[in-house]
Amino acid sequence: MDIFLQQLINGLTIGSLYALVALGYTMVYGVMKLINFAHGDLVAFSAYVGLTIFSQFFGASANSLFNVIIIFLLTALVVAFVGVLLERLAYRPLRTAPRLSAVVSALGASLVIQNAIMLIWGPNMKIFPSDLLPNTTWQLGGVVLTFTQILILILSAILMAALYVFINKTKIGTAIRATAIDQDAAKLMGINVNRIIMIIFIVGSSLGAIGGLFIGIYYRGLTFDMGWLYGLNAFIAAIIGGIGNIPGAMLGGLLLGLFNAMISGYISTEWAETFTFILLIIILILRPTGILGEKTAEKV
């Protein structure tokens, strides 16, 4: 029972991180119908940016809550800027091109970011400092709960709730939903589609940046090619929930995190990825539009 509860906590923590990253995929896919393969690498990039900001500006000084907030905000700012740049340079020129061209462009952009990380920070693993957040742990029965885990759970819940309100209750959110349904009709209603796509990239990249920083803090080891791993898992989370669907991405992230944790806890860690992808393929076969996705007829 203790193992089960422990894996439940671990699973929810990883799941929240997947969910944060998955939101970036799902929003871009919802509006542009494009798998943003570079998003995972942006997430890896944000972990490195966070690490650099920390070691350059805060290394010796005491790690107050204020400093941590500044690190998160600065990282989100830098990564959001790169995300907007990515859209401007690699995706906007291809909006009317064949769909596969945009996919190749996304793969190219992913290679660029991944190798830029390698050239800037080197090919070897970087270790995230352990003292960025307090190392407090709590024992609840046989289950260990760390401060980092609690922060990840609470903060991602707050961010996701905020995003949900933003998308469903604000004017910009309505414009985003309208653009996702039909870009041309949205344009006719006076919505500036370019601006909406920019906002999506800002929001998606910022959430990915927070996810990436937490991945760095939680797992501590950073490699330049780690973006694909987290990116693919987050993308699977988005598909499980129903791609293009924001609550779906959150639900998918949590479910995938729990699934991974249970497989690692009870079956095998060597075959964990295999189980993840078997789950993905079964879901694609049974319900390609995901758990919360609607069944849509193909447009002729």
Added chain:
Amino acid sequence: MNKTTIIATLFIAVMGIFPFLVDSAWLSIGITFLVFSVVAFSQDIILGRAGIFNMGHAIFFGIGAYTTAILNVHFGLEIIQTIPFAIIIPVIISILLAAPIIHLRGDYLLVATIGFNIIFEQVLSNDPFGLTGGPNGIFGIDVVRIFGYELFSETAIYYIAFSLLLVTLLVIRNLDNSKYGRALYYINKDEIAAKSMGINISYYKLFAFALGAAIAGVAGSVFAIQYSAVSPESFNFMQSVMFFAIVLVGGSASLPGVIIGTFVMFVLPELFTEFKESRYLIFGAAMVLTMILRPNGVWPATFGNIPTFLKKKAATSKGEEQ
């Protein structure tokens, strides 16, 4: 003789005498080029001709290579005897994998095939039944023997790869002129229209997968012969991304396009070893730039489209009539 035939003949002639023009380092680059261009052509049958978003093509390449390696090293078969298996096994596996997912829409299919490739990598590295040798792979693959002759020289392997390329080109030419080729072409152009014309979409798509897997399987076998070893990282998911990109950067369903794509992705990096560190950065940027400048690839296919000079003629004659 038109321009395309001349270029094709010249290309084949140069590739035919290539081993006599260069030293051994270049010769091995030549073999790599031939093997990878065969794989790229087989990917082009699936992605370029049938329009199936397959991002797991390294699986079939890898199954071919591992079939030859396992049958030779563990079961003592001659290389030449393993080749039929290196064709049949990828075909069977491609059908088993593709059949349940073939109806999926583009992006979903792409993700499912990525999934298969990652499962494949993990299977290879986890060494099931002690067959695949785990992360290190399998070493000590025998040389090719035909009627007692040992074909161990690089030149011999070069010509094995070269004949494979010629056979592949022949297969593709026959495919293009056949009922199957036309069916794939219409499915790619407009799936719903093809369906309403009575074309059995799943059947033809599976056929494309099986044919592509067969060719990639033999290419894998030659790859295993060249290095006399196989290991999982040659068939990982990034390799599939490369094959996917080659076809689209070069120009899908275009023979010169695929050749150019292979040259750019696999041969240029061998030549510019001094840029080893930053070469993938340059590649990525080149992929983005190529797609922006030429969304249909460097050398797109013109098959089935009206050539521009005819279009101009039609436009001017219309103008004269009015």
